[in-house]
Amino acid sequence: MIEKKKETLDNLYYGAGKQQFDFFVAGTYIKDGETLFTKWKKFSEAVFPIDIDGTSDDWKTQKFFEQINQRQILPNEIVLDIEEKKQIKPILITLKKLKSIDVNEYHIYETGSRGYHIHLFLLNEEFNEKEKLFLIKKFGSDIQKCSDKCLIALENCPHWKTGKIKRQISEEKILNG
């Protein structure tokens, strides 16, 4: 699990972000039976010192890494956050009609809590907040996700509310299901 987290975060930083965006990560921990939030740390601070197996020589760094379960939305990323499964199909149909987007360029996740995320990434470009808002409104998803102050559940990690893993789901499953 911890190795998968390292892999997921690295994929975002090196793959989707091309090392251009030092995005924030944060997590939760339980104290006296209550779920509390950690402070936000930059990827460079929280993940650079972590080895490929998800460990670090520094126990504080290691502890923080273990707590990470949320991340900032990248400037080159759009997150379409929808509540109901039935809302995904019409969005996918619209996305498929767009010539500027290929099938491999969006990823659908069930968040582990309520709702679903569809992630879209740009190559070497950024969206501004106005553009994000327009796109998000166009698809009728949650407009809070246009802000860079908004953290989302980290992919392939347990959701802080439910403990269920945010998993990718196939497009076929949605379209044929």
Place this chain on the structure above:
Amino acid sequence: MVKKKELLKEIGYEKEQTKKPKEEKAVTTKLVKVNSSADKNSQLREY
């Protein structure tokens, strides 16, 4: 990966941005003549 310019064009963002903003209604001020010749001597008026 997705090309921003093409995507925004396809979803109508650029078109939306080039739209002229709606003309704002001109604010009209109605002046009330207080000291008309008819009531030159009357400074107190009820409205």
